[in-house]
């Protein structure tokens with residue numbers, strides 16, 4: 314199955330990915346045209362601010378936002394968005410972060426929107442103020458958060474409102490941005506994994522978001538270490554100033570006008586809080602090309618292929634004793650179809666947990682979805698499997714589950 318890989322050369326076990334795009338095991342396969350462009354990018358020099366200005370034009374065109382910026386992942390985009398909301402065009406505040414003395418630094422978030430990724434807000438120096446409850450889960454009809462709770466939390470200490478876009482999040486984004494606009498507070502939206510559909514590129518900007526963050530390494534299939542931010546010109550300028558390399562002689566510093574307006578700042582800022590999250594010319598070019606290809610790609614063809622692969626895998630496994638499979642078709646937002654494998658450990662040769670551990674310890678390692686082991690369910694997602702790998706996964710899964 315497959316040729317010798319660079320991981321074989323290094324003696325590092327490679328992974329057959331039957332769980333979809335997961336950062337821990339390398340995310341997605343980069344688009345070949347993006348990879349080729351990166352190789353060409355690596356051989357020449359370019360001013361990174363010019364390249365960011367070019368990316369800004371593309372991001373603005375595809376999202377409808379005023380401007381855009383390429384970051385080293387969606388999470389870095391969240392950190393930089395928080396830094397921009399706090400510092401604005403104040404060069405002293407930029408220098409001071411993550412120390413926020415004297416700078417409005419609270420980011421309000423509905424409690425049910427909190428995730429591990431919001432560590433990025435705090436890394437910029439912000440304090441997260443979460444509002445509402447988890448009452449929705451009680452099933453009493455009570456909501457998790459009301460708009461007035463968000464509005465009441467806004468004060469002169471507020472830097473932004475953080476909003477995580479998921480199919481289940483409430484209140485609706487447009488209602489939150491209305492309240493925020495009334496108080497002149499920017500709304501930062503984490504939409505890292507909300508592609509496809511392509512229409513989501515512009516949807517959250519249309520709903521009034523001030524900054525929206527997407528991952529470049531998920532469905533866009535750009536370099537793993539990229540993300541993009543789309544939003545207001547002034548906030549993107551602040552991101553650029555806090556991210557670009559700033560060891561510049563001020564007399565000759567002439568950054569691209571559409572990204573940085575020299576009239577609005579006191580002088581050349583020092584290296585900002587974003588400097589440790591640099592984006593190289595190769596990654597920038599890779600993301601630009603991958604984003605263009607993502608826009609050109611046919612979502613139906615992919616969806617049909619993933620559905621038929623999932624159907625094939627489901628049929629090939631369901632005959633094992635103690636195993637029931639269920640095919641879950643990919644929708645508009647969940648990218649690919651998946652197979653749920655329900656394992657009855659009294660009848661099958663092993664439990665769902667033992668299956669996951671067994672597959673992971675093989676060479677090559679096989680990763681299946683392990684998010685629902687508490688229900689004795691393993692999921693198989695075909696989106697990152699190549700042709701030969703599909704049958705290999707079926708064979709290994711059957712071998713573990715079948716009594717000899």
Ligand SMILES: *Cc1c(COP(=O)(O)O)cnc(C)c1O
Nearest residue numbers: 386387388389430505506528540
């Ligand atoms: C994947 C993800 C992130 C992080 O994206 P990176 O590009 O890996 O930094 C942040 N938030 C959510 C909701 C995600 O799904």
